Amino acid sequence: EMQLLESGGGLVQPGGSLRLSCAASGFTFSIYAMIWVRQAPGRGLEWVSSITTNGDNTYYAESVKGRFTISRDNSKNTLYLQMNSLRAEDTAVYYCNDVRGNFDSWGQGTLVTVSS
Amino acid sequence: DVVMTQSPLSLPVTLGQPASISCRSSQSLEYSDGNTYLNWIQQRPGQSPRRLIYRVSNRDSGVPDRFSGSGSGTDFTLKISRVEAEDVGVYYCMQGRHWPPGPTFGQGTKLEIK
Numbered sequence: 679e680m681q682l683l684e685s686g687g688g689l690v691q692p693g694g695s696l697r698l699s700c701a702a703s704g705f706t707f708s709i710y711a712m713i714w715v716r717q718a719p720g721r722g723l724e725w726v727s728s729i730t731t732n733g734d735n736t737y738y739a740e741s742v743k744g745r746f747t748i749s750r751d752n753s754k755n756t757l758y759l760q761m762n763s764l765r766a767e768d769t770a771v772y773y774c775n776d777v778r779g780n781f782d783s784w785g786q787g788t789l790v791t792v793s794s
Numbered sequence: 795d796v797v798m799t800q801s802p803l804s805l806p807v808t809l810g811q812p813a814s815i816s817c818r819s820s821q822s823l824e825y826s827d828g829n830t831y832l833n834w835i836q837q838r839p840g841q842s843p844r845r846l847i848y849r850v851s852n853r854d855s856g857v858p859d860r861f862s863g864s865g866s867g868t869d870f871t872l873k874i875s876r877v878e879a880e881d882v883g884v885y886y887c888m889q890g891r892h893w894p895p896g897p898t899f900g901q902g903t904k905l906e907i908k
Binding site for chain 2 (some may be wrong): 696710735737778784
């Protein structure tokens with residue numbers, strides 16, 4: 679059974695940093711391009727970042743470009759999101775998934791709260 | 795970027811009655827591999843998203859057959875034949891055809907019981 683398990687969220691002050699992880703299991707992680715998606719309180723789903731299967735190419739929403747870095751370790755079946763210079767508007771639940779929506783299940787997400 | 799437009803954004807429905815949600819994309823979602831990458835996602839209150847329908851019309855395991863998806867090209871529809879209380883939540887369409895940079899989601903349709 680495929681699973682995605684996000685972790686690493688928490689409370690951080692504006693300007694701070696966090697590193698999110700997404701542990702994948704039950705499928706061949708290395709053949710899927712992956713994404714991070716977030717959902718701010720009371721809002722819809724928003725794409726944040728994408729990464730190709732080998733990690734050579736990465737893409738970002740304008741709202742996070744220059745502050746967030748997506749990466750992956752295929753040997754560990756894990757996707758990462760390094761978030762720097764965090765702002766209040768980055769407060770959200772962050773989910774990982776594959777770029778085409780091939781997975782039937784989403785993880786529980788990890789909550790990032792940016793507040794002083 | 796591809797824009798996904800859902801309607802209606804609010805959908806009050808009487809129990810046992812049908813419901814329908816429309817999703818339109820600004821570009822065709824048909825891909826050269828023969829697939830059309832349009833999914834429907836359900837998010838019940840307080841829960842994580844859950845895929846209901848993949849590639850336009852394929853129901854995921856465990857999804858009741860009262861849910862159906864249809865459409866092609868740029869116009870897609872999610873139908874619920876008889877709404878039940880457990881169907882309350884927000885429904886999103888999602889396109890995975892056009893990337894990079896990444897997938898895009900509709901604004902979400904909030905289904906509530908009248």
